[in-house]
Amino acid sequence: MLPSPKLPYPSAKLPPPTQIRWSSAAASPSVQRDCKVSRREISTSPLLLLVGSQTVTPLFPDLSKARADQISSDKDTSTSCRDKVPTEKAFLDISIDGEPTGKIVIGLYADEVPAGVARFVTLVTGAAGISYRRKEFVKIMPNYIQHGGIRSYGETGSFENLIGEWERSKEEKCTKNLAGKVGIVVIDPSRPPPKAKLVARNGKLEIDEEEVGVGPNGTEFVITTADSSELDESVLVVGEIVEGMNVVEKMRAVKTVKENTGSPYFRVAKLIGDKRAVVAERGFNRPYSKIIVSNCGLLE
Structure with missing residues (x-):
């Protein structure tokens, strides 16, 4: 006993x-x-x-067992997000200040995000008359590198499909922007909200909202160099790097314009929605060297 x-x-x-x-x-x-x-x-x-x-x-009830089951379920969900299989491959030839740097090969998730992959394929092949060729990377952050996309050719396809696909991917509740991923920018988190102003229409004063800055058009994309959960609220992942991470590291090593967000003048301008603050912010982390896509397309 x-x-x-x-x-x-x-x-x-x-x-x-x-x-x-x-x-x-x-x-x-x-x-x-x-x-x-x-x-x-x-x-x-x-x-x-x-x-x-x-x-x-x-x-x-055995709460510890229920908690263990929940953790196991979360782990399974995370694993399923990491195990997506690329269905086709695209390539980007990179040059820095005119010197060839190497080739990046991207595996695309056409089965999971067909609208996003279709947009990316259209731009790497030039099927719609526009392409990423000769276009620059405009931002080098600690966790990712951002391409500037295409602005000078007007309409680039339906943007609503990308937003809907991004919203569905968020419902999976798992980290999508892991190291070595490629994603299309669908929302700019640094863009300030619309600014209210009074306008005269038909002899009456009305309140209108003026858009500050230029929003993404579904052509900008990022390559993550580390897990980047901060991108989950703005980027639709369309693929992963399967070859050429050494080229990505060379791009990441390029010197950039230092941030100045700690300046009291910048903070006040940002707070009141001054357009000059938006312009200055877009210049932060911009590479001093010219990094471009010298050639791109699909691999057989």
Whole structure:
């Protein structure tokens, strides 16, 4: 027989087994006889009731098991996000200040994000008369490199499809912008909200909203060099780097314009929506060297 556990109050006594009654058979807990219970389990488990050599199972649900099941489920979800299989490959030939640097090969997730992949393929092949060829990378951040996209050719295709696909991907609740991913920018988190102003229409004053800065048009893309959860709210992942991460590291090593967000003048201008602050912010982290896509397309 196990020794009786020490009670928190010396005067308290456990009732004898014959005095324990249950309101119904359904509510009666199962009883395990002659179970071996360590002193550590006795002292640390407030849900156990020991009566002589009998151990009564807890009346409360096994919360630890439920939590373990939830963690296992979350792990499975994360694994499924990492195990996406590329269905086709695109390439980007990179040059820095006119010197060839190497080739980046990207595996595209056409089965998971068909609209995003279709947009990217159109731009690397030039199928719509516009292409990433001779276009620059405009930002080098600690966790990613951003391409400037295409602005001078007007319409580049339906943007609503990209937004809808991005919203569906967010519902999966898993980190998408992992190291070595390629994604299309669908929302600019640094863009200030519209600025309200009074305008005269038909002899009446009305409040109108003036857009500050230029929003993304679905042609800018990023290459992540580290896990970048900050991009989950703005980027639709369309593929992964399968070859050429050494080229990406060479791009990342290029010197850039230092940020000046700590300046009180910049903070005030940003707060009041001054367009000059937006222009200055777009210049932060811009590479001093010219990094361009010298050639691009699909691989057979």
